[in-house]
Amino acid sequence: MAKMRGVTVIDTERCKGCRLCVVACPLNVLALAKSVNRKGYNYAETVLADTCTGCTSCAVVCPDGCITVYRKKEE
Amino acid sequence: MDIKEIMQPENLVYKKPELLNDTAMHYCPGCSHGVVHKLISEVIAEMGMENKTVGVSPVGCAVFAYKYIDIDWEEAAHGRAPALASAVKRLWPDRLVFTYQGDGDLACIGTAETIHALNRGENITIVFVNNAIYGMTGGQMAPTTLMGMKTATCPYGRDAKLHGYPLKVADIAASLEGTCYVTRQSVHTVGAINKAKRALRKAFEYSMQGKGSSLVEMVSTCNSGWKLSPEKANKWMEENMFPFYNLGDIKDTGANNQ
Amino acid sequence: MAEREITLMKGNEAIAHAAIRCGCDGYFGYPITPQSEVLETLAEQKPWETTGMVVLQAESETSSINMVYGGAATGKKVMTSSSSPGISLMQEGISYLAGAELPCLVVNVSRGGPGLGTIQPSQADYFQSCKGGGHGDYRLIVLAPSSVQEMADFVYLAFELAFKYRNPAMILTDGVIGQMMEKVELPPFKARRTEKEIIEQCPWAANGRPAGRKPNIITSLELDPAVMEEINIRLQKKYAQIQENEVRVEEFMLEDAEYAIVAFGSAARIAKKAIEMAREEGIKVGLLRPITLWPFPIKEVEALSKKVKGILSLEINAGQMVEDIRLAVNGRIPVSHYGRLGGIIPAPDEAVVELKKLIK
Known part of the structure; x- marks a missing residue:
């Protein structure tokens, strides 16, 4: 069966570190970074890039529209 | 597969809606308002109404909604948004006209404007963000604050003897002849957000089809006001808000009323 | 030559007919004595079937004025009318309209107060109209008709000034002029502007953002005090310009006058009779009638x-306009006031008695 591969691109400066994307991800792809952005928020980052299937859950729940998602079927 | 190979325009599956501009929103981290703003932006664009929409923003946390969604806006006095929207729609019948209001604005100071706009069957949509608290002013009791819930002005919990009871606006709205669609939605999970978006789309379409007034209540969190993390606020909402503010369509006469 | 259309009607009816004829797009109102005939006449005339004008009875004066705000913000020509207690309820909205710089017309067919007061005529709303009944540093353009003809004419003038300056305008009249029947020649019909014309003439209006234009946002909110001060300074400049350009007065028998009565609206009609009586007794007196209460005719x-x-300010109130007269006179000559309160109309002979006191 073909596997879906996804990439999440996070606007880390816009991110407020609310963690809702981390909770929404069914595969624990995302986590809050140890470092902070210019506003002082621990922004969300991708920690398990290879696991992401591009399901968009993180982006859909993001209240600030920080996440862009790409998805491609693995041949 | 290489990341660059995946990150191609043809593989794009989600991005911030175009109508939602790049201005950083003033909302607290995890606030439901941001999701509702995204849904409104998406639905307007999907209906192709970017150039024919007038939004009316309230007084409350969403007072600056006009800074984030790139449509024409009018900023109303506290509670008066449905009066503004009534006039705009009657004077420009081919425009999509909606108000965006919180519980203090809509269900307290603006009760008369809300009830009468809905009861006249104005062809507008009222988007009602209910988080059971006054967010902007620092977490005071709202007309929708649950029994026993603690806020800055009911620090020992809402007590019926002192404060009366929480108001179910959507149920009142559903009893009015002028409404064609009244629904209660939430935006805390992917499933809920997809449902809420469909509800918003239906309401906006009914407005354009002249079927009457729609009220889309978004049962929401105010994690700052509730003094919970966004994640815990969602859980608290599921456990405490949903049993009182039941989700789902309360009234939908739009489909059979031509 | 087109036949002149002369009709006998009430002042309130003249307001309604003039609104339809001047190309007004929308009227939003709530019943209150003594102005209800405005809404009643509009409902009877059904202009939505002829000119396309929207007429809507709102749930309150609060809602009426906010409907006016909603409509005015889209560039449409919109108005409301009420009487004193209702106008008090509208003050929040009027302040917002002034703050957002929206053109509109508010008609106050005033009655005696304070509080619920009486339904009889009064001019006790002069302060409220001219000194800012709502919050903040703002001004309304205030026109005071003294005949049914002027009730009709000033609807046109008020809208013209409101759009010229993007500022709310008010017609301040009272139950006398509102209820009185007089002959009136209704002004010529003006077509309502098309949507295209509105969009061209009001590029600031929020009525749907065409592709390529930035969103138009109608608001009176600005949290940055430095920017808010700039906005206020700009407003004050606009008000100074209105003060400079838009003062209107009527002069009556002032050429040889040794004394003057200053009076507006219905009081000016009483003043004219008093002047006639005084002149029969050899007192050379004339009338200065402010037509614009704000801008007040300071120079005049x-x-x-x-x-x-000497000047007698004849008002149907406890002495409101007299304060502006005294400021303009600046102690040069004696200024006295005569007025009746609570819905009582002063009689011309009472004014003559007051005039004689001033002459002593």
Whole structure:
């Protein structure tokens, strides 16, 4: 069966570190970074890039529209 | 597969809606308002109404909604948004006209404007963000604050003897002849957000089809006001808000009323 | 030549007919005595079937004025009317309209107060109209008709000034002029502007953002005090320009006058009769009638004070406009006030008695 591969691109400066994307991800792809952005928020980052299937859950729940998602079927 | 190979325009599956501009929103981290703003932006664009929409923003946390969604806006006095929207729609019948209001604005100071706009069957949509608290002013009791819930002005919990009871606006709205669609939605999970978006789309379409007034209540969190993390606020909402503010369509006469 | 259309009607009816004829797009109102005939006449005339004008009875004066705000913000020509207690309820909205710089017309067919007061006529809303009944540093353009003809004409003038300056305008009248029947020649019909014309003439209006234009946002909110001060300074400049350009007065028998009555609206009609009676007794007196209460005719009153020996301010209130007269006269000559309160109309002979006191 073909596997879906996804990439999440996070606007880390816009991110407020609310963690809702981390909770929404069914595969624990995302986590809050140890470092902070210019506003002082621990922004969300991708920690398990290879696991992401591009399901968009993180982006859909993001209240600030920080996440862009790409998805491609693995041949 | 290489990341660059995946990150191609043809593989794009989600991005911030175009109508939602790049201005950083003033909302607290995890606030439901941001999701509702995204849904409104998406639905307007999907209906192709970017150039024919007038939004009316309230007084409350969403007072600056006009800074984030790139449509024409009018900023109303506290509670008066449905009066503004009534006039705009009657004077420009081919425009999509909606108000965006919180519980203090809509269900307290603006009760008369809300009830009468809905009861006249104005062809507008009222988007009602209910988080059971006054967010902007620092977490005071709202007309929708649950029994026993603690806020800055009911620090020992809402007590019926002192404060009366929480108001179910959507149920009142559903009893009015002028409404064609009244629904209660939430935006805390992917499933809920997809449902809420469909509800918003239906309401906006009914407005354009002249079927009457729609009220889309978004049962929401105010994690700052509730003094919970966004994640815990969602859980608290599921456990405490949903049993009182039941989700789902309360009234939908739009489909059979031509 | 087109036949002149002369009709006998009430002042309130004249307001309604003039609204339809001047190309007004929407009227939003709530019943209150003594102005209800405005809404009643509009409902009877059904302009939505002819000119396309929207007429809507709102749930309150609060809602009426906010409907006016909603409509005005889209560039449409919209109005409301009410009487004193209702106008008090509208003050929040009027302040917002002034703050957002929206053109509109508010008609106050005023009655005696304070509180629920009486339904009889009064001019006790002068302060409220001219000194800012709502919050903040703002001004309304205030026109005071003294005949049914002027009720009709000033609807046109008020809208013209409101759009010229992007500022709310008010017609301040009272139950006398509102209820009185007089002959009136209704002004010529003006077509309502098309949507295209509105969009061209009001590029600031929020009525749907065409592709390529930035969103239009109608608001009176600005949290940055430095920017808010700039906005206020700009407003004050606009008000100074209105003060400079838009003062309107009527002069009556002032050429040889040694004394003057200053009176507006219905009081000016009483003043004219009083002047006639006084002149029969050999008192050379004339009338200066402010037509614009704001901008107040400061220069005209100042000039008058250099010409006559004393001024009587005849008002149907406890003495409101007299304060503006005294400011303009600046102590040069005696200024007295005569008025009746609570819905009582002063009689011309009472005014003559007051005039004689001033002459002593």
